[in-house]
Amino acid sequence: MRTQVAIIGAGPSGLLLGQLLHKAGIDAIIIERQSPEYVLSRIRAGVLEQVTMDLLDEAGVGTRMHKEGLVHGGFDLLFKGQRHRIDMHELTGGKKVIVYGQTEVTHDLMDARKSAGLATIYEANNVSVHDFDTKKPRVRFEKDGVNHEIECDFIAGCDGFHGICRASVPEGAVTNYEKIYPFGWLGVLADVPPVSHELIYANTERGFALCSMRSKTRSRYYVQCPLSDKVEQWSDEAFWAELRLRLDPQARDQLITGPSIEKSIAPLRSFVAEPMRFGRMFLAGDAAHIVPPTGAKGLNLAATDVKYLSSALIEFYGEKSAAGIDTYSERCLRRIWKAERFSWWFTSLMHQFPESGSFGQKIQEAELDYLTHSRAASQSLAENYVGLPL
Ligand code: APR
Numbered sequence: 001m002r003t004q005v006a007i008i009g010a011g012p013s014g015l016l017l018g019q020l021l022h023k024a025g026i027d028a029i030i031i032e033r034q035s036p037e038y039v040l041s042r043i044r045a046g047v048l049e050q051v052t053m054d055l056l057d058e059a060g061v062g063t064r065m066h067k068e069g070l071v072h073g074g075f076d077l078l079f080k081g082q083r084h085r086i087d088m089h090e091l092t093g094g095k096k097v098i099v100y101g102q103t104e105v106t107h108d109l110m111d112a113r114k115s116a117g118l119a120t121i122y123e124a125n126n127v128s129v130h131d132f133d134t135k136k137p138r139v140r141f142e143k144d145g146v147n148h149e150i151e152c153d154f155i156a157g158c159d160g161f162h163g164i165c166r167a168s169v170p171e172g173a174v175t176n177y178e179k180i181y182p183f184g185w186l187g188v189l190a191d192v193p194p195v196s197h198e199l200i201y202a203n204t205e206r207g208f209a210l211c212s213m214r215s216k217t218r219s220r221y222y223v224q225c226p227l228s229d230k231v232e233q234w235s236d237e238a239f240w241a242e243l244r245l246r247l248d249p250q251a252r253d254q255l256i257t258g259p260s261i262e263k264s265i266a267p268l269r270s271f272v273a274e275p276m277r278f279g280r281m282f283l284a285g286d287a288a289h290i291v292p293p294t295g296a297k298g299l300n301l302a303a304t305d306v307k308y309l310s311s312a313l314i315e316f317y318g319e320k321s322a323a324g325i326d327t328y329s330e331r332c333l334r335r336i337w338k339a340e341r342f343s344w345w346f347t348s349l350m351h352q353f354p355e356s357g358s359f360g361q362k363i364q365e366a367e368l369d370y371l372t373h374s375r376a377a378s379q380s381l382a383e384n385y386v387g388l389p390l
């Protein structure tokens, strides 16, 4: 088999890259370890910045997002039992975000790929990457017990945090920066109307909580929990009771509960691998960086990597210029570190840290008071939340 770009991983990064390359007439094969059903079963944040919306439109997969996505012009910060609205629309001169589940984005990309008749190899085993320090990289994998090899011009490592692309780079060629947080998020998805029409981020003495949604009839809620908690220990009743304790009286009254359709605990991590290019192999999305979910930057960062990578490859094939490829890593990392900073800061502001005690809580409350009463501070939060300019 031969292709121009071999894409490892059919998450949002790999699928979006495949679609943008296809639009530009560049041939790509996607190789994915899991089944499509498994890929779709992963529940992740779904707040899309304008840049991400534009890119999905450019890829020709924005129709359902515009029809079903919920446009949000603000969100609430809840602390000391009171909610304060951050009017991001007004603070940023008219910018908004769309709440549209990552599962739906993936679904739309899968459908587009299928209807264009493009090749995705699912349930590929033992995927490995070779010779990316030469002009003839190769990808090997096993499918249904048969070994295959793909020759290509480039490899796109879109295989997430646990993928093989980053792991295949020689030690010493990559530097990892990492921070692990001492708590997790217990998340519940339920077919109940959201408690509020906008998101609520809550800082409480019992820990952080987030009220989010997937639609007007499906809610996504989270509470901060110790890393030692097991999801089986949390009955639906216990979850709702804990969430209620972290809300303001009005939200508490309006909260509608119901059976969970998904419940999981996710650890929180900040991670960046530098650089993101190794000869003819590029890393994009979670393969290169992870942000804690506070602020929902993960998918948006993946989308900008893919924007820069697709335009670099289009430039390479169209104009025979390596300029985009040569600056790919640097361009991505400038944006990534700013989103890393924001996600780390927002996480630090909203969560209970075991070691910081009541002093830490008071400092957080003072910062939240400042944030919600200073236009300059609210504007900085809003500007980061809607997404910094490219
Ligand atoms: N071979 C082939 N595919 C692999 C391999 C492998 N060895 N290892 C992992 N994969 C696949 C995974 O099964 C997954 O489907 O790569 C895909 C990576 O997808 P994601 O983890 O969703 O990463 P990405 O596409 O970069 O999406 C980033 O995901 O975690 C969120 O917040 C993040 O929203 C962001 C988005």
Ligand code: PHB
Residues within 6 Å of the ligand: 044, 045, 046, 047, 199, 210, 212, 213, 220, 293, 294, 295, 296
């Ligand atoms: C979510 O809906 O899952 C979500 C929303 C916003 C966040 C994080 C997660 O900041």
